Amino acid sequence: MTALVTASDLTIQYPEAPSPVVQNAAFSVETGEVFALVGPSGCGKSTILRALAGFIPYQGRLTMAGDAIAGSNWQRGVVFQNASLYPWLTVADNIGFGLKVRGFSRDAIQKRVTDLLETVGLSGQGEKKTFELSGGMRQRVAIARVLANEPPLMLMDEPFGALDAFTRARMQQLVLDIWKRRDTTVFLITHDLNEAIRCATHIAVMTASSHQITQIVPNPYQGCDPETVADPTLEQQIDTFRRDLLKAIDPTRD
């Protein structure tokens, strides 16, 4: 595998804030990984994602495929917790919006949108208005809209945080299915360690006061659902792995 994203000496300070939120951080995300970033609220996870998206300035080095990240770009698609869809457009037009802006032909857009509606389980719903959709359906549209651009990197900030447990589990499976079938790398922020264990190939940890990623651990349990695992031995192993992650997130914990 080769590094898709590389950060070194990465420092991010908001204007008027007394000190940097992220300081001298270093990490890399390899092509093909699902890289989950976990850590306590307010430690700077979304700040790193915003810098990766090109939404905010940073100091130090932050590159994608060797090029310094400067400004937003379709190659880094972002899915947030609450899908900000265009309410005046249909589902299909929301999904095809980026392609239209990029000058794709009407036929090419229609074909890709039809494929994506199927990928995210919304076949036949392209003409719906976004206000007719449930929360889970809206997130499917948001994911399809990002996938339409076929970005090498998908940035997901608590994408399923507002969904009920059942929908959340289905959406996690959807992301895993998409990741397996497409040539995409995923950077996922989550509060939910079980979500990280289920989805990620690698789990990166930030602590409350580190201002950087302190550990990146390969996850041997990707694809397992820690909440429903039936094998007691495996359940115990996952439990130990989860405890170790909790300890890494909060070293003061017993």
Ligand SMILES: Nc1ncnc2c1ncn2[C@@H]1O[C@H](COP(=O)(O)OP(=O)(O)OP(=O)(O)O)[C@@H](O)[C@H]1O
């Ligand atoms: N635009 C901003 N201006 C000033 N400070 C900010 C801004 N955005 C975030 N912060 C501060 O930066 C710190 C890190 O915020 P960030 O959103 O990156 O944390 P997080 O780890 O993603 O938290 P959460 O898990 O709650 O979403 C917090 O103290 C927050 O208050």
